[in-house]
Amino acid sequence: RLYNEVQDLKGNIRVYCRIRPFLPGQSRKHTTVEYLGENGELVIANPSKQGSHRLFKFNKVFGPTATQEEVFLDTQPLIRSVLDGYNVCIFAYGQTGSGKxxxxxxxxxxxxxxxxxxxxxxxxxxxxxxxxxxxxxxxxAVPDASMHPVKSTKDVLELMNIGLMNRAVGATALNERSSRSHSVLTVHVRGTDLKTDTVLRGSLHLVDLAGSERVDRSEATGERLREAQHINKSLSALGDVIFALAQKSSHVPYRNSKLTQVLQSSLGGQAKTLMFVQLNPDMESYSETISTLKFAERVS
Ligand code: ADP
Ligand code: MG
Structure with a gap:
């Protein structure tokens, strides 16, 4: 096994927090992020209550200046473990606009x-x-699952482009749609253990979750409300599953949502899970930030 470092990590569930930078036009003064520690500590300040802070601790915290490469390098050993026959799930969780x-x-x-x-x-x-x-x-996979054999990164990019175009067809509301659906990309890997000549099968699920924001009941009605309730239900079902796994509970409630059913074989057992918890640093996002962090704290 080449990637022992993965096995050395404690437990099979880890949580990385990533805070996106302010976007052009956002006022930098109004941040909720008070402190980012080297060892995964994060302090969030309550903008409407001076001196009120909350401390969170995760496996890692990436600040606004973290590059895509830095984030990937900390994820690479986990990803490579699929070649050793592991099932790996990587999620991005957070409110719409937080950088999932x-x-x-x-x-x-x-x-x-x-x-x-x-x-x-x-x-x-x-x-x-x-x-x-x-x-x-x-x-x-999910929705409208289709499977395609690929030989190179170029094949994958072409397929993904087609997928993106399909998603964009007729949709000025692309962002609306993507914030209300989960997007799951699954990669199956078949490898050979050269020493023992046995076949190793691993899988990698890359999941861009629907926005976690609470929808105001007074504003949403009909289809929109049903959709929002459905999203909230599947995200909390996911939280319940990861929580049960983290607690090593004998009952893991996979059956409570389609999302957790689809991912069942890759959550739990020998599978490895990484959750990216995405935050918008803006003061206006304070209550969503706290509820995102509470979700993350529960599963980590
Ligand atoms: P989400 O998928 O959670 O709704 P997005 O990934 O679309 O959020 O990000 C919202 C906006 O913030 C986009 O314009 C995106 O390019 C920008 N953004 C997010 N994260 C970063 C980052 N780390 N660095 C620079 N821009 C970012
Ligand atoms: Mg998105």
Whole structure:
């Protein structure tokens, strides 16, 4: 096994927090982030109550200046463990606009420095698989799942472009749609353990979750309200599953949502889970930030 470092990490669930920078036009003065520690500490200040702070601690905290490459490098050993036959799930959780898609896919795919975790992961796995006689199958799952064999990163990029275009068709409301749906990219890897000549099968799930924001009941009605309730239900079901796994509980409630059913074989057992908890530093996001961090604290 080449990637022992993964096994040395305590437990199979880890949580990384990433705080996105202020966007042009946002006032920098109004941040809730008071302190970022080297060892995963994060202090959030309550903007409407002077001197009121909360401390959180995660496996890692990436500040606003962290690059896509830095974030990927801390994720790479986990990703590489799929070649050793592990199932790995990587999630991005947070309110709409907090940087989930930026972390998972990046702001654009035309420039490789912008690439998020998913393109970098695939690129890395292809490169490694060549030296390790593994093969990779590519699959886009949920919704409208289809599976396509791929031979190179270029094949994957082409498929992803088609996927992005499909998503964008007719949709001025693309952002609306993506914030109300989970996007799951699944990669299956078949490798050979060269020492024992046995086949190793691993999988990597890359999940850009729907926005975690609470929808105001007084504003949302009908379809919109049902949709919001559905999202909240699937996110809390995911939280319940990861919490049960972290507690080593004998009952893990996979059946409470489609999302957790789909990912069941890759959550728990020998599987490894990484949650990126995304934060918007703006003061106006304070209450969403706290509820995001509470969700993360529960599963970490
Ligand atoms: P989400 O998917 O959570 O709704 P996005 O990933 O679309 O959020 O990010 C919202 C905006 O913030 C986008 O314009 C994105 O490019 C920008 N952004 C997010 N994270 C970063 C970052 N780390 N550095 C620079 N810009 C970022
Ligand atoms: Mg998004």
């Amino acid at each position: 898609t930026y972390t998972m896919s990046g702001p654009s795919i035309s420039s490789t420095v912008d690439w998020g975790v998913n393109y970098r992961a695939l690129n890395d796995l292809f490169q490694l698989s060549q030296s390790r006689k593994s093969s990779i199958a590519y699959e886009v």
